[in-house]
Amino acid sequence: MLKIQENTNSYIETFHKVIEESNKRNTKHLILLVDDEPDNLALLRRTLRSKYEVITATNGKEALEIVKQRGKEISLIISDQKMPIMQGTEFFANVAEMYPDIVKMLLTGHSDIDILVDSINKCNLFQYIFKPFEPEELMLIVQNGIEVFELAQSKKRMLKDLKELFYTTIKSIASALDAKDTYTHGHSLRVTLYSLILAKHMNGINEKFMEELETAGLLHDIGKIGISEGILCKPGKLSDEEYEIIKSHPEKGKKLLTSIKKLNCVSEWLNSHHERWDGTGYPNHLKGEEIPISARIIAIADTYDAMTSSRSYRKALPHEVARDEILRCKGTQFDPQLVDIFEKAEKEFAIAHDDPEKYYKENSILRQYIAQDEGQLSKVVY
Secondary structure (H helix, E strand, O other), X not given: OOOHHHHHHHHHHHHXXXXXXXXXXXXXXXXXXXXXXXXXXXXXHHHHOOOOEEEEEOOHHHHHHHHHHHXXXXXXXXXXXXXXXXXXXXXXXXXXXXXXXXXXXXXXXXXXXXXXXXXXXXXXXXXXXXXXXXXXHHHHHHHHHHHHHHHHHHHHHHHHHHHHHHHHHHHHHHHHHHOOOXXXXXXXXHHHHHHHHHHHOOOOOOHXXXXXXXXXXXXXXXXXXXXXXXXXXXXXXXXXXXXXXXXXXXXXXXXXXXXXXXXXXXXXXXXXXXXXXXXXXXXXXXXXXXXXXXXXXXXXXXXXXXXXXXXXXXXXXXXXXXHHHHHHOEOOOEOHHHHHHHHHHHHHHHHHHHOHHHHHHHHOHHHHHHHOOOOOHHHHHO
């Protein structure tokens, strides 16, 4: 894991990259032209090549191979409908499955309502163009299509950039918290990792829940930000007064996050991760299923990491000791069904414990979202 200063720098670097990426626009879009008639293909090429980069294909099968190879580069496709080997609508239906954002325009010499309906329903067609066409009119239609493509890409970049900043901010906060105590270095990441491992072995868990669970794991101890290092790092036994201060961190964490709309749900989970199945936990003495399922998951992950990590007052305990203690507390401290799941997944816990950073990268949901297609920005997180 990087030092806190490096994490801060990562956040700043990411912010500048987001601004830089947001200001970029394609200066010359790539357009694919598909037509089996050489004269029509030549006219299309002459019309568009001055403003756009143009590639051509003479049938749907050939064009499909081009899309498979260069689909990420293509902004717009113009295809004839009536072609040998593969009709235009069939070709576009395949394109829509692979690259739904590519703008699709269909050329035809016939006004066939069935073709029109089929192409709209199956292909997400942008424009239906009749032959013969005027070059000037075609240029305007293509320009409109490119503007639609750019708008869609801008929205996607904006959402991705916001996720990137959100994720990097969460990671930076977690690292800043861990840096308050050398003995808890990497604690938030490991608790998050163990929580994700436990959750993926459960039934009926969707990606939205996993994303929120990951966020909660990274922030579960954020309330300790306001607690002095003298208490957090104290080598001996805490006084009753000091222990009460430590016990205040779930509620402090909830207060910090409640005002953030996206984290409303997560804030309640944070407030409950020290509740116990038998009702003897804190701060609200919730019992059994009154405790949010995510808080019950984090409670096991938090306990496992606390036992298998070195502390100021003792050395790390072996995996087997931590496992046996969690099994012993089944039905008292922990949800019995989750303990059963933990028992099935405990070997994966042990593997993850030996290399948590690598294992976290492989299991992180938030990181997978921001790494899709445009992985460069996410590299600065690590």
